Amino acid sequence: MTIAVTGATGHLGRLTIDALLRRSVPASDVVAVVRNPAKAAELAGQGVQVRTADYADRAALETALAGVDKLLLISGSEVGSRVPQHINIIDAAKAAGVGLVAYTSIPDAPNNTLQLAQEHQVTERLLAESGLNHVLLRNGWYWENYTNDLAGTAERGVLAGSAGDGRVAGAARADYADAAAAVLTSDENQAGKVYELGGDEHLTYPELARAISDVTGKPVEYRDLPVEQYRGILESAGLPAPVAAVLADADAGVATGVLDVTGGDLQRLIGRASTPLETVLRAAL
Numbered sequence: 001m002t003i004a005v006t007g008a009t010g011h012l013g014r015l016t017i018d019a020l021l022r023r024s025v026p027a028s029d030v031v032a033v034v035r036n037p038a039k040a041a042e043l044a045g046q047g048v049q050v051r052t053a054d055y056a057d058r059a060a061l062e063t064a065l066a067g068v069d070k071l072l073l074i075s076g077s078e079v080g081s082r083v084p085q086h087i088n089i090i091d092a093a094k095a096a097g098v099g100l101v102a103y104t105s106i107p108d109a110p111n112n113t114l115q116l117a118q119e120h121q122v123t124e125r126l127l128a129e130s131g132l133n134h135v136l137l138r139n140g141w142y143w144e145n146y147t148n149d150l151a152g153t154a155e156r157g158v159l160a161g162s163a164g165d166g167r168v169a170g171a172a173r174a175d176y177a178d179a180a181a182a183v184l185t186s187d188e189n190q191a192g193k194v195y196e197l198g199g200d201e202h203l204t205y206p207e208l209a210r211a212i213s214d215v216t217g218k219p220v221e222y223r224d225l226p227v228e229q230y231r232g233i234l235e236s237a238g239l240p241a242p243v244a245a246v247l248a249d250a251d252a253g254v255a256t257g258v259l260d261v262t263g264g265d266l267q268r269l270i271g272r273a274s275t276p277l278e279t280v281l282r283a284a285l
Contacts, residue, residue: 001029002067003184004098006055006089007074008032009039011144012104015174016072017048019181033064055085061092068093070100070184075120079246082119083126090123090130100190101134102183103127104176107196107261109138114253115246133191137180140198140261143170143277146208147284149237154216159209160223162230162248164255168208171199171266172275179269198261199274205254208277215281227252 003020007013009032020030027047034040040050053060055076065071073089076082093101106112106120127134146159153159179197183190203211209222225233227248234244253259266274 001025001069002031003029003070003072004031004033004051004065004068005072005074006033007077008043008050009034009036010074010077011173012177012180013072013074014043015177016074016180017043019174019178020184021046023181023185025181025185031064031068033061055088058088058092061088062095065092065096065098068096068098071098071102072180072184073101073103075104075123079116079119080242083122086119086123087126090126090132094130094132099133100184101127101132102137102180102190103134104180105136105138107138107140107198107259109136112253112258113256114258115249135183135190135192136194137176137183138194138196139176140196140266141168141170141259142173142176143199143275143280144173144284145170146212146277147281150212150216150281150284153212154218154220157218157220158223159205159212159220160225160230160233161205162225162227162251162255163205164224165204165206166253166255166257167202167204167260168254169198169200169202169259169261170277171197172280175199175266175270175274179266182269182271195265195269196261196263197266197269198259198263199266201274201277202260202262203277211277211281215278215285 031049032043044050051064053064076085106117109120205222209220213220231244231248
């Protein structure tokens with residue numbers, strides 16, 4: 001049983017491969033699909049098959065997926081370009097005869113109003129139309145989304161956003177990787193299944209600010225801003241305008257509850273509680 005992971009040198013991809021190996025999948029049965037094989041030298045040293053293919057290169061993807069039984073399609077990171085990239089992977093998987101595709105989507109994708117959800121909605125539809133056996137891993141928010149500027153947040157004493165009093169059911173990136181590995185190694189037929197994945201903690205942004213304060217030892221407060229103002233702050237911090245718009249929109253979506261995932265799918269898959277925010281923050285420090 002050969003299992004491939006796209007974006008294998010990215011954060012989620014690498015963690016998923018680690019989780020597969022912990023679940024006793026032989027390294028020789030794991031295929032790491034990467035753009036830059038030099039970044040996968042450590043994986044190759046573990047015995048993982050490293051195959052080179054860019055999401056934009058349909059022919060290379062088909063070659064990389066030859067002989068693969070199950071594929072974890074980690075959604076592309078280039079917002080606005082993901083649909084054509086995902087089409088290439090889906091077409092390549094179909095041509096290569098992949099038996100099951102697991103796709104990392106977004107919570108409640110068909111009804112999700114976030115800008116970030118649009119490409120996921122299209123990809124889910126394309127998978128349904130492809131005839132490929134597939135399973136949807138609708139990943140919730142990563143706690144790591146709040147650690148990119150953790151030191152800066154603590155220094156300024158302000159966590160800015162547009163989330164109002166909405167709640168986020170976040171989890172560690174490693175939790176979602178573990179869930180993906182559980183699905184890919186399951187003896188049960190996963191075709192057609194949909195998993196809504198979210199953590200045990202359902203936190204508001206004021207609670208997030210207090211957690212950052214507790215971990216860093218510096219007073220941090222949450223400052224709720226209009227979406228346009230928050231987007232401007234993100235742009236002034238150096239983010240491209242389209243990325244800033246998507247992130248500000250996601251914060252506004254928190255206020256409506258779209259990232260407050262319930263149901264316990266993540267916990268059932270990984271067989272434990274999700275990683276607490278405090279643990280993720282301390283690891284980031």
